[in-house]
Amino acid sequence: MTSRSRTLTHLDPDGRPAMVDVSDKTSTRREARAECRVRFPVGVAAQLRDSGLxxxxxxxxxxxxxxxxxxxxxTHELIPFCHPLPIDGCRIGIDWDGANVLRIECSVRTTHRTGVEMEALTGATVAALTxxxxxxxxxxxIVLGPAKLLGKRGGRRDVGTL
Incomplete structure (x- = not known):
């Protein structure tokens, strides 16, 4: 964490909800990767494996x-303050992680003035809901989660790994 204090960016000075103004930001390449897991009861997982999912x-x-x-x-239609973004790339990978957990990973890329963390998280969680x-x-x-951001690049700071 940096030495400057962080604030919630989606609140105006009066504490009311507000979309972040990104008009002064520079367009750069932005990437994010997120995952969500789906945990099945053991018998259900075995049945799904036998059926080829x-x-x-x-x-x-x-x-x-x-x-x-x-x-x-x-994503911008689902999350109120997300900007509509041109999506340059999206990859979703789904595979077993152990005997009864399905791991869903979503990677998203754009070149824009704001990042794609919410898009990656939304992609992974909606795939899990499906x-x-x-x-x-x-x-x-069947249990969903955790859903989490694994990494992001571009913008003010990089987080995690891509």
Whole structure:
């Protein structure tokens, strides 16, 4: 953390919600990577592995990738103070992490005056929600999370790893 104190950027001087004005910022390459995990009951995970991650609704991974990508592009419609951004690249990877946890990772790139952390987090979590939706007929004990930012580059400070 830097020596200067940080403040909440989405509040105006009166403490009211406000969109950040980025008009004076320089457009630079911005990247972010986030993940969300989906934990299945052991029996459900075994059933999904045996099915090749297919459900009665279709291919779980393919559908989650499409949903996550759509969410990245529409983040500004879901989160009130996110700026609409031109998305230069979006990759969503989904794979098993252990016997019963599916790990979803979303990487997003743009060249703009503001970052894409919210887009990466939204993509990962909406992909996870899609997995839940497609698998809920098997169990309602599926757990989502944690969702977290793994890294970001560009802008005022870099965080984590890409």
């Amino acid at each position: 297919r459900s009665a609704k279709g291919g779980i991974v393919d559908t989650a990738v499409i949903a996550g990508t759509m969410a990245v592009k529409r 997995v839940y939706d497609m698998c809920k007929a098997l169990s309602h004990r």
